[in-house]
Amino acid sequence: MARKQRWMQLVVAFAVVLSMLALPGAALAAPPAEEGSTETEVGVQAPPIWGSPTYVTAWSGLRLRESASLSAPIIFTLYRGETVYPSTTVIWNQGIAWQWVRVWRWGRWYEGFCASNYLASGGGGTPPAQSGLMVTATAGLRLRSGPGTWYSILRVVPYGTIVQPTGAEAWGSGYLWKQVTVGGATFWAASPWLTSV
16 A cells, blocks of 8 residues: 555656646747738847836736737746846837846746836837827726627737727727727727727
């Protein structure tokens, strides 16, 4: 009996060690980019100038991406309160202010892009020469397939994102909904969480 228990303990220990080795790799795995995507991938052309350390303020974490785009592969999710080192340059793409950041995890540095409005150091301000509707929902705004909360959520855009109105409006679920475009795709957004810029 004792021999069987010892054998089971070794199997469990081996499984734990194996999962500890496999999980970091799984967290870094990113799906391949979609073929035929019309969204542009924006990257940094020169080495960044790193700013002062700051931390993540997003309640449910913040996605670190390979480039400054919502369609870019996700490297991993930054934790709320996690310290990051942002570059001093803000890149605007798809109505979102992006910053290249570096973070220390698993014994090494990782670099990628995240929405700067979810960093304690502040957002990127208003994009130059861009107007539209700015998302004011602090936890991000759910963009839906139709004008109502019963329609499916197609995308969540972060606070500060600039979306372009198409002019179409409709009432549903007690809210006035506006049809908007982001990155060439069309969605519906609840107007109480949008403001003109």
